[in-house]
Amino acid sequence: MFDDIEIQIKVELGSTVMPVHHILRLGRGAVIELDTNEHEPLKIYANDQHIANGEIKINEGQLTVELLSKVNNNTP
Numbered sequence: 001m002f003d004d005i006e007i008q009i010k011v012e013l014g015s016t017v018m019p020v021h022h023i024l025r026l027g028r029g030a031v032i033e034l035d036t037n038e039h040e041p042l043k044i045y046a047n048d049q050h051i052a053n054g055e056i057k058i059n060e061g062q063l064t065v066e067l068l069s070k071v072n073n074n075t076p
Contacts, residue, residue: 011065012043041068049073
């Protein structure tokens with residue numbers, strides 16, 4: 001029954017605003033400065049709705065996201 005339900009999951013590390021001409025000039029290994037630091041939680045989205053916060057973990061060589069808190073979206 002649930003096999004046909006699709007959910008898009010997105011994890012946001014941070015964001016920035018850049019002019020297109022700067023993006024087009026980025027080369028391999030370019031560093032893009034984001035508006036967050038390494039201690040701030042990641043934002044986790046399901047179908048473009050912010051549902052949780054988390055942090056990056058490395059587990060046996062695998063990059064994972066650990067959920068830290070659920071976001072209450074029931075505000076009027």
